[in-house]
Amino acid sequence: MSKSSPATQDGYLRIEHVTKRFMGVTAVENANISIARGEFFSLLGPSGCGKTTLLRMIAGFEFPTEGAIYMDGQDMSAVPANKRPSNMVFQSYAIFPHLNVHDNIAYGLRRLRLSRREVNRRVEEALAMIHLPGLGKRRADQLSGGQRQRIALARALVNRPKVLLLDEPLGALDKKLRESMQLELRELQRSVGITFVFVTHDQEEALSMSDRIAVMFKGKVLQVASPRALYEAPNCREVADFIGSINFFEATVRGQEGGDVILEAAGLGTVRANLPAEHGFISPGARVIAAIRPEKILLLADGNGQPGQSAVGVIGAHAYLGDRDHLQVALSGRKEPVAVAAQQIERALTARFDSGQKVTLGWDKAAMLVLPG
Ligand SMILES: Nc1ncnc2c1ncn2[C@@H]1O[C@H](COP(=O)(O)OP(=O)(O)OP(=O)(O)O)[C@@H](O)[C@H]1O
Ligand SMILES: [Mg+2]
Known part of the structure; x- marks a missing residue:
């Protein structure tokens, strides 16, 4: 039998x-999330949206004003x-900073009253896990940012929690180190099988690491889905806008x-779209939002556009970005230009396109x- 994915258990x-109110502020509003054992789950959203507050409630540093949190079937309200x-x-x-690496990690074990030998064994095991074997004697203030972050991770892992809660753990690292730590963290999570709840405001980080987000x-949880589903089928304007870039059209x-669905949108005219999975908001005359990602728009040879799936415009700005080109295309009847990202494969074509030229988008x-209007 095939193993079911963690998200389906x-x-x-x-x-x-779960709702959390501070004086005058609703930091988290009626959150409903179910996370599977062994899942890499992320909380993603802009600054101040309630990520840390929700994580702190899971940890038990804060208590919900309403609602409850269960771990392994047990109500955590009084725990x-x-x-x-x-x-x-x-x-x-x-x-x-004043303790060495070994003592920093062993600190995580202090509650367990283990023998000296067992502590040493577990600390060495944790150091190997984070790829820093033999560094135990080094003082923490003599480590790089990335090494310190690994120590913090090792300290949290050393007493083998069932759930690891991580609040922007890579936020202070530079881009290169951050990217390599993302891969390492994901590998580590897979190998130890601990359930991760990972907070980030970096959408690429969330997409690349998570089973679900x-x-x-x-304060509101707008959508819970796999990275692919969030990107390909966002359920509202806010999610579409926060994950990746996208063009919106009032329709x-x-x-x-x-x-x-047949829509009428300024700049596009009559367009055709698949009926969305959730379509209670669609009825004749309803105001909705049509949205398309820049890389899903193709530049077509003139006259090759299909009715309902194309538009004719004039190229404004054209930026060469190495792995892709960005174009701004003006459509008549719409103020804001449409963003188009042309990938490598279209290069032969885009090289010929220049500002001021007429172009067909398909x-x-x-x-x-x-999306709902
Ligand atoms: N102890 C507190 N007392 C009052 N308001 C609080 C408290 N903690 C958080 N808040 C408010 O709750 C809201 C959510 O804060 P939270 O720290 O959860 O956001 P966040 O998503 O983690 O943001 P960031 O990405 O900036 O860390 C904010 O408006 C914040 O000011
Ligand atoms: Mg926070």
Whole structure:
């Protein structure tokens, strides 16, 4: 029998109707999330959307105003942080600069009252896990940023939590190091099989690392889905806008034809799109948003556009970005230019396109998203 993906198993960590109010601020509003055992789950959203607050409630450093959190079927409402099967890695390294690496990691074991030998064994094991074997004697203040962050990770892993909560653990690292740590962290998570709840405001980081992501906005969980589903089928304007870049068009529903929605949008005219999975908001005359990602728009030879899936415009700015070209295309009847990203494969074609030239844009019907207005 094939192994089911973690996301389809029953929730190991369940967040049910959780609201957190501080004086005058609703930091988290009616959050409902179910996370599977062994899943790499991310909370993604802009600054102030409530990610840390939700993570701190899972950890037990904060308690919900309403709702409850369950771990392994057990209600955590009356369980203090140090009695939960979870451990947290903070954004700032939170390691002790005056202690050496060994003692920093062993600090995570202090509650377990283990023998000296067992402590040493586990610390060495953790050091090997984070690829820093033999560094135990080094003082923490003599380490690089990336090494320190690994120590903080090792300290959280050393007492083998069932759930590891990570609050922007890579936020302070430079881009190169951050990218290599992302891969390492993902590998580590797979090999130890611990459930990760990972907070980040970096969409690429969330996409590349997670099994599933919850996108948060102003205290609300807007969508919970796999990276691919979030990108290809966002359920609202905020999610579409936060993950990747996208062009929005104000549109009016004209009707349905087969499985398609027919829309009227300024600049595009009449367009055809697949009926979205959630389509309660679609009825003739309804105001909706049509949206298409820049890389899903193709530059076509003149006259090759299909009705309902193309538009004619004039190229404004054209930027060469190495691995792709960015074009701004003006459409008549619309103020804002449409962003088009042309990949390598189209180069032969794009090289010929220049500012001021007329161009036909075309796209697959499925690439035109329809979102609630
Ligand atoms: N202890 C507190 N008292 C009052 N308001 C708080 C408290 N903690 C957080 N908040 C407010 O709750 C909201 C959510 O904060 P939170 O720290 O969870 O956001 P975040 O998504 O982690 O943001 P960032 O990406 O900047 O870390 C913010 O408006 C914040 O000011
Ligand atoms: Mg935060």
